Structures are given as C-alpha cells and as structure tokens.
Amino acid sequence: MKAVVQRIRNGSVTAEHQLTGAVDHGLLVYLGVEQGDGQKDLEYLARKIANLRIFEDDQGKLNRSVIQTGGKVLLISQFTLCADTKKGNRPSFNSAETPERAAECVERFSQLVSSCYDVPVETGKFGAHMDVTYTNDGPVTIWFDTKQLQS
Numbered sequence: 001m002k003a004v005v006q007r008i009r010n011g012s013v014t015a016e017h018q019l020t021g022a023v024d025h026g027l028l029v030y031l032g033v034e035q036g037d038g039q040k041d042l043e044y045l046a047r048k049i050a051n052l053r054i055f056e057d058d059q060g061k062l063n064r065s066v067i068q069t070g071g072k073v074l075l076i077s078q079f080t081l082c083a084d085t086k087k088g089n090r091p092s093f094n095s096a097e098t099p100e101r102a103a104e105c106v107e108r109f110s111q112l113v114s115s116c117y118d119v120p121v122e123t124g125k126f127g128a129h130m131d132v133t134y135t136n137d138g139p140v141t142i143w144f145d146t147k148q149l150q151s
Contacts, residue, residue, distance in 0.1 A: 001041040002032040011134030013124040021122030026071025032081025033102040041146040050117035
C-alpha cells in the first residue's frame with residue numbers, strides 16, 4: 001500500500017460536478033492499494049498517518065499530529081501510485097489491486113482513521129475522475145510504502 005501525505009491549509013474534492021469532500025486544515029492523503037495489501041497494511045498506515053507529527057508546536061517544531069491539531073483528513077483513492085515506470089514511457093498498473101478490493105480497502109482505511117483515532121475523514125468518489133484542490137502548507141509531503149516493512 002502506498003500513500004502520499006501532504007499537510008494542507010484547506011482542500012476539497014469534486015467528482016461528477018459535485019463536491020464530495022472538503023477540509024479546512026489537516027492532511028491530504030492519496031492512497032494506492034496494491035495486490036496483496038491487507039489488514040496489517042491498513043492498520044499500520046492508519047496509525048502512522050493519524051499520529052504523524054508534521055504540524056508545528058509553539059516553538060515552531062514539527063511536533064504535533066492531525067489528532068492534536070483537530071484537523072481532518074481528505075482521503076483520495078489513487079491507483080496511479082502503484083505505477084511501475086521501469087520499462088518504457090507508459091506506466092504499468094499491473095500491481096494495483098482490483099477496483100472492488102481496492103474500494104473496500106480505501107473504505108476500511110477511512111473507517112480506521114475516523115473510529116480508532118477520532119479524526120474526521122472526507123473522501124472523493126472511488127473510481128471517478130476527481131478534481132482535487134488544496135493549499136499545501138509548507139510544503140510538507142511525506143511518502144509511505146508498506147512494502148518497505150517487509151524488507
């Protein structure tokens with residue numbers, strides 16, 4: 001499972017000309033589900049992202065999490081994070097999970113973050129073309145790949 005996490009001042013997502021999610025401050029999370037990803041990957045990422053200390057404290061140090069700042073998560077499913085670009089110029093998405101299973105994983109991730117860590121989660125629409133608008137704060141961008149846990 002791969003995730004790109006950005007600290008944002010605000011963000012919103014529109015799918016099929018309808019606003020599906022918006023946050024005033026918090027984290028923008030792009031989530032890509034790969035074949036073989038499971039509950040361990042979901043739990044690890046939910047815990048890491050909810051507790052990720054990338055917000056400034058009173059001394060200006062990155063020492064606070066989205067939980068501590070009262071922020072929200074804007075969650076966007078993004079299978080293109082699973083791209084293999086080793087050969088040629090056209091990315092391969094063979095490692096991406098099937099849409100049905102990926103949708104379940106994205107939903108479970110959202111539920112874990114909101115129920116286990118009490119962080120509100122707004123989402124896009126799985127499988128739809130989405131317009132994502134946000135103001136990156138910093139910029140601060142962190143990348144996760146749960147496959148690295150296996151090495």
